[in-house]
Amino acid sequence: MTFPVFISTQTEPRARGKELGTHQRKQITANLAGYSDLFAAAGAGPAQVRMWGERALDRAADWAPALADEIAGIAAGAGLEPWQVAVVNARTEILAAIDATGEGECSTSVVLPGAGRPPRTVQTWDWHDHLRDAPMLWELEPRPGHVVRTFTEAGALAKIGVNSAGLGIHFNILRHDSDSADLGVPVHLIARRILDEAASVEEAVGVARSAKVSASTVITAVTMREAAAIEISPAGVAAIPPDPGGVLLHCNHFLDAALAVGERHATERPFTYVRHQHLRDHVKGLSDEDLTARALAMLSHGPDDAPVCAHPDFTQPLNQRWETLATIGLDLPAGRMRVHQGGPCQVAEETWQTF
Known part of the structure; x- marks a missing residue:
């Protein structure tokens, strides 16, 4: 598929x-x-x-x-x-x-191996199962010579993606006490402007800081040499760097100490912490050069383990059901993505779609 x-x-x-x-x-x-x-x-x-x-x-x-x-x-x-x-x-x-609850359980891993080697990235993208046919892959040229490739939902201007300037982004939802009904700039448009305009993490952070938002998200920007998880909320924007080993992991809770005071998602979906711990416990696999190995390092199912790979509970209403609809890795040297339709438990070398 x-x-x-x-x-x-x-x-x-x-x-x-x-x-x-x-x-x-x-x-x-x-x-x-x-x-x-x-x-x-x-x-x-x-x-x-x-x-x-x-x-x-x-x-x-x-x-x-x-x-x-x-x-x-x-x-x-x-x-x-x-x-x-x-x-x-x-x-x-x-x-x-x-003020909907339970919206998304994505997990993102970025490892910078250094020594001129390309970043090793992978994320799961979870969403409501009745929208499993929403995603598409879109290539566009917002200005001559600048190519953007994005995994998005049909009609949405961007989500996860790469550009020909050597920058890529991952995307996870967050929730904060400052989120409000006074709608601001859609975060999906922030992702698109980053892909359209940014060649560095600093430029990506600048785009994020320029938008007045009403909802929270984290856009993890990565280049060959640097990365940052750009946490965005109405209360402010924070850029979280990798740890000293070049590892940057993010799920659905704020990591910035000031923004974490207003954390909302984890109070309703505390499994985000369990998933984050699972990623920390599997950094060796997430650092592998092979994307299939990285995806398999993410593999974990609830309720006994961290629900990194999600499957819908059909006893729940549609707004309380979600599924891992895609597993995605960025190939920055090629300016492309590799995308698998479904979760890590279905990944094999032949299931990757290169775009």
């Missing part, structure tokens, strides 16, 4: 968006319907969701007008209103506004 791939030929934002929306109309529309169901299950009605979508679009237009134009283009191609595509991009913000 592989994820669908789309390669943009248009370079102007609105035209690029329209091209994507036209070719991915069915999947984008399905994503919107899936998120509408998720928001409804969490207690938000259509009028409230529309208001948040319109507000997210306004915030995007103020902070990154070209990305707002691209959203409008996607909507035109998909036969939707711009606010509807903004809803897909702002799903993290809307879930924070609803």
